[in-house]
Amino acid sequence: MNDITKMLLGQITDFKPDFKGAYNIREDGGCAGRQSSENIKIENKTDKPGIDIRIAAGTVGETVYIPACVTHGDVNDLVYNDFFVGKDADVVIVAGCGVHTSDGHDARHNGIHRFFLEEGSRVKYLEKHIGTGMGSGGRSIDPVTEVFLGKNSVLEMDTEQIGGVDRSVRNTSAVCEEGARLLVRERLLTAKDQFAETNFKVELNGLDSAADIVSRAVARDTSKQVYTSDIVGNAPCSGHSECDAIIADKASVNAAPRLIANHGDAALIHEAAIGKIAGEQILKLRTLGMTEEEAEAKIIEGFLS
Amino acid sequence: MIKLENISWSTPEGNRVLDGVNLTIPDGKLVVITGPNGGGKTTLAKIIAGIVTPDSGKIYLDGEDITDLDVTERARRGVSFAFQQPVRFKGVTVRQLLQWSAGDRKLSDAQLCDILGNVGLCASEYLGREVSSALSGGEIKRIEIASVIARGTKLSIFDEPEAGIDLWSFANLIKAFRRIHEELGGTLIIISHQERILRIADEIVLLSDGKLGASGPANEMMERVLSSGSAAYACRKQEVAFNE
Ligand SMILES: Nc1ncnc2c1ncn2[C@@H]1O[C@H](COP(=O)(O)OP(=O)(O)OP(=O)(O)O)[C@@H](O)[C@H]1O
Numbered sequence: 385m386n387d388i389t390k391m392l393l394g395q396i397t398d399f400k401p402d403f404k405g406a407y408n409i410r411e412d413g414g415c416a417g418r419q420s421s422e423n424i425k426i427e428n429k430t431d432k433p434g435i436d437i438r439i440a441a442g443t444v445g446e447t448v449y450i451p452a453c454v455t456h457g458d459v460n461d462l463v464y465n466d467f468f469v470g471k472d473a474d475v476v477i478v479a480g481c482g483v484h485t486s487d488g489h490d491a492r493h494n495g496i497h498r499f500f501l502e503e504g505s506r507v508k509y510l511e512k513h514i515g516t517g518m519g520s521g522g523r524s525i526d527p528v529t530e531v532f533l534g535k536n537s538v539l540e541m542d543t544e545q546i547g548g549v550d551r552s553v554r555n556t557s558a559v560c561e562e563g564a565r566l567l568v569r570e571r572l573l574t575a576k577d578q579f580a581e582t583n584f585k586v587e588l589n590g591l592d593s594a595a596d597i598v599s600r601a602v603a604r605d606t607s608k609q610v611y612t613s614d615i616v617g618n619a620p621c622s623g624h625s626e627c628d629a630i631i632a633d634k635a636s637v638n639a640a641p642r643l644i645a646n647h648g649d650a651a652l653i654h655e656a657a658i659g660k661i662a663g664e665q666i667l668k669l670r671t672l673g674m675t676e677e678e679a680e681a682k683i684i685e686g687f688l689s
Numbered sequence: 690m691i692k693l694e695n696i697s698w699s700t701p702e703g704n705r706v707l708d709g710v711n712l713t714i715p716d717g718k719l720v721v722i723t724g725p726n727g728g729g730k731t732t733l734a735k736i737i738a739g740i741v742t743p744d745s746g747k748i749y750l751d752g753e754d755i756t757d758l759d760v761t762e763r764a765r766r767g768v769s770f771a772f773q774q775p776v777r778f779k780g781v782t783v784r785q786l787l788q789w790s791a792g793d794r795k796l797s798d799a800q801l802c803d804i805l806g807n808v809g810l811c812a813s814e815y816l817g818r819e820v821s822s823a824l825s826g827g828e829i830k831r832i833e834i835a836s837v838i839a840r841g842t843k844l845s846i847f848d849e850p851e852a853g854i855d856l857w858s859f860a861n862l863i864k865a866f867r868r869i870h871e872e873l874g875g876t877l878i879i880i881s882h883q884e885r886i887l888r889i890a891d892e893i894v895l896l897s898d899g900k901l902g903a904s905g906p907a908n909e910m911m912e913r914v915l916s917s918g919s920a921a922y923a924c925r926k927q928e929v930a931f932n933e
């Protein structure tokens with residue numbers, strides 16, 4: 385594992401080298417460390433780049449790390465990772481991606497993650513994306529997340545991209561069977577001339593299935609963001625999506641939520657709000673002794689926390 | 690000591706709201722400003738905090754002319770202001786807001802608990818809550834007051850702290866004001882229509898039609914304020930009805 389990978393890992397995960405459980409560290413398209421545990425087996429795919437992560441039924445309380453790092457320009461990494469989560473397992477999956485380039489060349493990571501959750505299983509999926517380095521080389525991260533939620537399973541996804549990524553297209557889709565729940569908490573920050581697009585597509589097919597997507601974004605300078613969400617209710621189900629954006633300077637945010645109800649008992653709600661930081665918020669923090677700049681930074685920090 | 694000298698302010702449309710206000714408040718005093726709605730109380734408080742700039746007049750804090758200092762600089766010199774209509778912050782917890790209020794002083798859980806106790810809120814229930822629309826009007830108002838208590842500065846201004854607060858929490862609040870006043874020796878300016886707040890004042894100042902109508906010690910001013918058909922009088926009637 386090179387020093388840049390070590391630096392990136394420190395920023396995107398709390399992974400420690402002496403970690404006893406299962407992990408796979410991807411570095412510039414190769415493998416910089418792997419370990420399986422008794423309940424969580426990691427193996428190479430045979431037909432394409434990537435790994436299969438098999439989590440045994442009933443595995444409870446384990447964490448598996450599968451971060452990916454790109455540490456220099458001229459890397460265009462494409463990887464397919466599939467997670468098979470056994471019945472009644474309850475685990476934490478820490479992914480995350482860091483892309484670094486300082487040599488003037490572009491660096492890109494494109495991770496396609498599929499999750500197959502069996503009945504009654506629960507996954508907490510943590511994903512943090514950053515870009516670092518200097519120079520003109522572009523940093524892009526384009527994650528694709530596909531989730532298949534079996535009966536009464538739950539996937540809680542916590543995803544953030546809060547700095548340094550120049551271009552990002554994030555596609556998340558999920559299919560929920562009976563009683564299954566998808567919870568997504570997303571945080572995005574773009575600055576300068578960065579671009580981020582995030583698209584959600586959720587199909588609620590089973591009785592009492594549910595989805596809750598909460599996305600908060602801050603767009604500054606001349607950056608651009610696009611948010612779309614399609615929640616399709618095909619059964620008695622409940623779906624909620626919320627897109628909240630703070631916009632500053634000359635940035636632009638385009639939010640297009642869509643709700644599609646194909647069943648009379650589908651209850652779908654969407655909330656969206658885009659606006660600049662309220663002047664009263666800045667004023668309140670100034671009465672606490674902060675400067676205008678400090679107040680703005682605190683408001684954004686809080687909003688994205 | 691805070692001293693206002695000949696302060697005047699008109700609305701952008703040219704309506705005179707404050708007309709040559711003079712007011713001196715010695716250190717450690719608790720002064721209540723009362724008067725009819727629209728009389729200019731909030732405007733006067735915001736002028737002291739630096740949020741509104743007067744058209745003319747001077748403001749002195751401990752002898753220093755602070756008229757040209759902005760909100761941040763006045764806050765750093767020890768002026769705190771609890772807004773009549775508090776603002777909400779998405780994603781910011783009560784704990785964070787109170788910690789920001791305290792500045793560099795790191796607040797322990799016990800201190801946070803103590804601060805929230807002043808406004809009748811239980812720390813274990815509220816510290817992790819977001820200061821967002823998920824809080825009720827009364828809750829956000831009490832947190833606003835707590836944020837000023839957390840600062841513990843030499844001058845604290847509270848703009849209608851009673852508004853939207855239930856009578857049980859209100860009793861705590863009165864105790865908190867007394868404590869800041871008596872134990873901590875802070876100077877307090879409270880804008881209020883509430884008889885029970887008027888009663889704890891060292892001095893009551895009546896502001897109407899842009900002028901300081903009358904001012905004096907609480908015991909002398911009380912009857913005058915209450916008989917004038919003021920909001921405090923209406924408030925007393927409500928409270929009597931409630932207690933019955
Ligand atoms: N920015 C402003 N623009 C226009 N008019 C204003 C502005 N600020 C205050 N005013 C007017 O000045 C007058 C005094 O307002 P202020 O809020 O100071 O009254 P108040 O005494 O605090 O009233 P209340 O008891 O209702 O809180 C009101 O008529 C108000 O409409």
Ligand SMILES: [Mg+2]
Pocket residue numbers: 730731732773848
């Ligand atoms: Mg007012």
